[in-house]
Amino acid sequence: MLQLVVLISGTGSNLRALLEASEDAEFPARVVAIGADREADGLALGEEFGIPTFTVPFTAYPDREAWGDVLVEQVRHWQPDLVVLSGLMRLVPKAVVDAFSPFLINTHPAHLPEFPGPHGVRDALAAGVTETGASLIVVDDSVDGGPIIAQERVPVLPGDTESTLHERIKPVERRLLIQAVLDIANSHLDLKELSRR
Numbered sequence: 016m017l018q019l020v021v022l023i024s025g026t027g028s029n030l031r032a033l034l035e036a037s038e039d040a041e042f043p044a045r046v047v048a049i050g051a052d053r054e055a056d057g058l059a060l061g062e063e064f065g066i067p068t069f070t071v072p073f074t075a076y077p078d079r080e081a082w083g084d085v086l087v088e089q090v091r092h093w094q095p096d097l098v099v100l101s102g103l104m105r106l107v108p109k110a111v112v113d114a115f116s117p118f119l120i121n122t123h124p125a126h127l128p129e130f131p132g133p134h135g136v137r138d139a140l141a142a143g144v145t146e147t148g149a150s151l152i153v154v155d156d157s158v159d160g161g162p163i164i165a166q167e168r169v170p171v172l173p174g175d176t177e178s179t180l181h182e183r184i185k186p187v188e189r190r191l192l193i194q195a196v197l198d199i200a201n202s203h204l205d206l207k208e209l210s211r212r
């Protein structure tokens with residue numbers, strides 16, 4: 016049974032999809048803890064699904080490195096096989112990457128390497144592209160430049176707002192995430208090998 020710690024900053028809709036998948040006894044992974052860098056709405060999912068949560072408030076630390084060191088401690092406590100960044104709106108410092116990568120993956124609402132960074136949806140809209148995408152990557156020391164695990168194109172439709180486009184992307188992210196967790200749990204995907212390529 017793959018043990019997951021999921022880190023969020025927002026509503027946690029992608030996390031909800033993982034939690035719902037985990038309700039199936041056949042699903043070979045379990046979310047053992049939910050962490051956040053702020054009082055994220057998605058922490059309420061811990062209550063709903065009976066899963067421990069923790070918060071390491073970014074603003075409570077003098078700098079990113081100090082925050083990252085505490086985050087590593089908190090995540091390590093759960094002895095995860097895989098750490099999933101699912102809407103964590105922070106660049107994690109080197110200590111976090113060193114502690115967990117390549118068993119540290121991130122969902123991104125764009126077709127990387129297109130539109131990296133915190134506003135991938137907004138940037139795609141601003142660029143006027145007719146299609147963007149969803150990507151799942153291994154987190155390394157770069158900004159969204161790690162090895163791509165899976166990605167899929169998503170159309171941009173006339174009249175799209177950041178919100179309508181993002182809501183069209185998220186279900187694709189969830190599907191890629193759940194499939195990747197399945198593949199990792201079933202040894203169909205080797206993150207170490209992927210990261211060596």
Ligand code: GRF
Nearest residue numbers: 025026027028029102122123
């Ligand atoms: C997702 O699109 C994720 O890729 C991005 O932020 C969004 C989080 O959405 N980093 P939610 O909190 O899972 O609803």
